[in-house]
Amino acid sequence: MSCPFNQDSLDKLKAFIDVCKTKPEILHLEDLQFFRDYLELLGAKIPPPPDMYSSTSETKPTPVEPEPEEEAESEESEVELDMEGCVEPDVLDPNHIMGDSSKEPTEEDTDKADEKRCEAMSAFGDGNYEKAVELLSEAIVYNPTSSVLFVKRGQSYLKLNKPNACIKDCTHALELNPDSAAGYKFRGRAYRLIAQWENAAKDLRQACKIDFDEQADDWLKEVTPNAQKIVQHKLKQERKKTEKEIKEKAERVRKAKEAYAKAAAADAEHNIHSGPQTEAPTNMGDYYKLLQDPEIMEAFKDPEIAAAIQDLSMDPSNYMKYQSNPKVMGFLMKLSQKKFPGGFPGFPGMGGFPSGMGGFPGAGPFGGAPPGSAPRPSEDDGLD
Structure with missing residues (x-):
């Protein structure tokens, strides 16, 4: 039919x-x-x-209620971290000696640098960390290509609770020798002192990977809980951001469809009133x-x-x-x-x-x- x-x-x-x-x-x-x-x-x-x-076929616009603003939550309220042992970050000395990177030390320069390094290690052993920094700075002037000198000075800065100075020296040491386990170890400890938990865990993990050290391993275990909390928090925030973007996209699609339907209805109504x-x-x-x-x-x-x-x-x-x-x-x-x-x-x-x-x-x-x-x-x- x-x-x-x-x-x-x-x-x-x-x-x-x-x-x-x-x-x-x-x-x-x-x-x-x-x-x-x-x-x-x-x-x-x-x-x-x-x-x-x-009768004029006009509609009053529907008032749009403002979306509730998301409550801003502070980092401390979202992630509970153990901040014990952290210090106030130090301000880098503008006269921080890094030596002439273009210099090619002679044999005599190398001998003088080794002499200054030995004196610095003696001062370090006596607990005179300021003197150790001074002597190591003199050694760096003689031989700015030695990563060991920068690591040792970084370690001395760490004892003086100057984590930023330590980070600068260890970073330069790793540029000279990317396989310096001591460079990662002391820089990781410095990151821990200024509560940069993820960087601390990353450096200490790398130090143990290059050359396992019990102290570095102990420091790694100390920072791991805080580092994991931060990683989980970031994953949660990223998930929320993705869900929000998906929701906003769906809302845009819904509004577009609604606008299209209203336009079609308005056209049909117009045709009813004024069409042939x-x-x-x-x-x-x-x-x-x-x-x-x-x-x-x-x-x-x-x-x-x-x-x-x-x-x-x-x-x-x-x-x-x-x-x-x-x-x-x-x-x-x-x-x-x-x-x-x-x-x-x-x-x-x-x-x-x-x-x-x-x-x-x-x-x-x-x-x-x-x-x-x-x-x-x-x-x-x-x-x-």
């Missing part, structure tokens, strides 16, 4: 239903009174007309007159009849399943006997059912065309 509607009529019906879904207030237009009455007869629940709807008038107004008036017919209105009170008509209005091809139902077929026959210009009226712009309700193919036991309609051509076309 073929559908009694052409594709153009079906497209118009679908467009009309889409508008009703996105903008149900359109049902309260005066021109659609007939359709609203029909839906109410079928027991449909019509949403009340919004207060902002007016075709046969739709006549059909709507005919349909409204039909619903005022006492006999038809009485029949619509029957739930079975109402359900069948609603079913057929959504898909006329369902007609076949009612051919064995005398009550429904009898009502359809009554509809076919109602004479309206252009046949039984349908939805706006659809042109109505062909030849009234009797135009449904296969009228079952009632058969044939409705009274007053032109006879159907015989299926026998006279050709052999």
Whole structure:
């Protein structure tokens, strides 16, 4: 059985239903009174007309509630760290001696640098760390290419609670010798003193990897808990950021779809109010007159009849399943006997059912065309 509607009529019906879904207030237009009455007869629940709807078809903008601001949480409140043993970072001395990096020390320079280094180690052993720094600085002037001299001075700065000076010397030592386990060890300890837990763990881990040292391993165990907490916190923050970005993207897509739907509804409403008038107004008036017919209105009170008509209005091809139902077929026959210009009226712009309700193919036991309609051509076309 073929559908009694052409594709153009079906497209118009679908467009009309889409508008009703996105903008149900359109049902309260005066021109659609007939359709609203029909839906109410079928027991449909019509949403009340919004207060902002007016005859000018303008709507007041819906106030947008500001999104609640996320509470800023401090680092300390989110991550509980053990800060025992940390010190205030020192300010680097602008006269911090680094030597002439372009100098190529002679054998005599190397001997003098070794002599100064031995004196510095003696002062270091006596606990005179300031003297050790002074002597090592003299040694660096003689031989600025020795990573050991920078590591030793960095260690002396560490004893003086000058972690930034230590970090500077050890970093330079690692530039001269990337495999200096002592350079990573003391720089890692200096990072620990200024609470740079991740850097501390990274350096101390590398020191133990190059040349295992029990003191470096003990220092690594000390900083690991704080370092792990920070890593977990950063992963959590990154996850929150990703979730927020996904949520914001979904919200943008939703708003875009909503704006598109509103624009489509506005276009449809504009077409209803100011579009060219075709046969739709006549059909709507005919349909409204039909619903005022006492006999038809009485029949619509029957739930079975109402359900069948609603079913057929959504898909006329369902007609076949009612051919064995005398009550429904009898009502359809009554509809076919109602004479309206252009046949039984349908939805706006659809042109109505062909030849009234009797135009449904296969009228079952009632058969044939409705009274007053032109006879159907015989299926026998006279050709052999």
